Each structure stands twice: as structure tokens, then as C-alpha cells.
Amino acid sequence: MVKMPSEIKDIVAKQKPLPIATADKSGKPNVVFVTMWKIVDDETLLIVDNFFNKTRKNLEVNPNMAVVVYDSDAKKSYQLKGTVDIENKGDKYTSAKEMADSKKLPGKAAVVFHIKEIYDATYGPNAGKKLA
Numbered sequence: 388m389v390k391m392p393s394e395i396k397d398i399v400a401k402q403k404p405l406p407i408a409t410a411d412k413s414g415k416p417n418v419v420f421v422t423m424w425k426i427v428d429d430e431t432l433l434i435v436d437n438f439f440n441k442t443r444k445n446l447e448v449n450p451n452m453a454v455v456v457y458d459s460d461a462k463k464s465y466q467l468k469g470t471v472d473i474e475n476k477g478d479k480y481t482s483a484k485e486m487a488d489s490k491k492l493p494g495k496a497a498v499v500f501h502i503k504e505i506y507d508a509t510y511g512p513n514a515g516k517k518l519a
């Protein structure tokens with residue numbers, strides 16, 4: 388796993404909604420927005436599965452996930468890539484369930500995203516460069 392530097396973490400924290408991309412076993416991509424999520428620590432995001440359909444099916448056969456973020460003030464964009472664990476018990480599930488309960492949503496599972504790569508996605512000469 389890799390740690391988000393504070394500059395990137397601050398930009399990630401501001402994303403609402405956050406787009407998350409998954410793929411099925413054949414590689415067919417899928418992207419959805421999520422608003423019920425939080426930063427657990429420098430290398431982990433917690434996303435609440437309330438309504439996932441293809442997203443959940445994809446993650447059950449292919450744990451890879453990618454996220455892209457953009458800060459229009461700083462004019463910076465980053466991609467985070469990693470893998471997820473789907474949790475139905477334990478601290479992170481309890482936290483996901485609390486977030487869901489507060490909005491009267493189902494809170495079916497905690498999708499724990501472990502960040503393994505970070506890329507610069509800002510337009511310009513460093514576009515696509517691996518940062519971590």
C-alpha cells in the first residue's frame with residue numbers, strides 16, 4: 388500500500404461525489420458516483436455499499452478499483468488505484484453502518500479501498516506520471 392501525501396489527501400477529502408471505477412472479469416469497465424465514503428487513514432478509504440449493483444458484482448470477482456479526483460482551485464488531479472476488501476463485520480463495517488443508518492440507508496457492506504498506486508492526472512507535462 389502507499390500513503391497519500393497531505394496535499395493529495397486534502398484534495399481527495401473534498402470530493403463529493405467521488406467517482407469510482409471497477410471492472411468485471413473480462414475487463415469491461417463501470418464507473419459510478421459515491422457520496423457516502425470517508426478517509427480512514429493515509430492509505431485507506433471506506434465506501435458504503437448502499438445501492439451497488441454492477442459495482443458490487445465486479446468487486447466480488449475483481450477487487451481492483453480506481454478513483455479520480457480534481458481540485459478546480461488548485462487545478463490538480465490525481466488517480467488512486469488499489470484493491471478492495473468487502474467487509475460485513477468489524478470496525479469498518481460498524482462505521483459504514485453508522486453512516487448509512489444516519490441517512491436511513493441500507494448499509495449493505497463496507498468497501499475498504501487500499502491505495503496501491505497514485506498517478507498525477509493533471510493536464511500538462513506530468514500527466515499520467517506515477518507518483519507512488
Ligand SMILES: Cc1cc2nc3c(=O)[nH]c(=O)nc-3n(C[C@H](O)[C@H](O)[C@H](O)COP(=O)(O)O)c2cc1C
Binds near residue numbers: 419438
Ligand atoms: C450523487 C450520487 C451519490 C451516490 N452515492 C452512493 C453511495 O455512497 N453508495 C452507493 O452504494 N451508491 C451510491 N450511489 C448510487 C451509485 O452511483 C449507482 O447508481 C449504483 O452503484 C448502481 O450502479 P452500478 O450497477 O454500476 O453499481 C450514488 C449515486 C449518485 C448519483
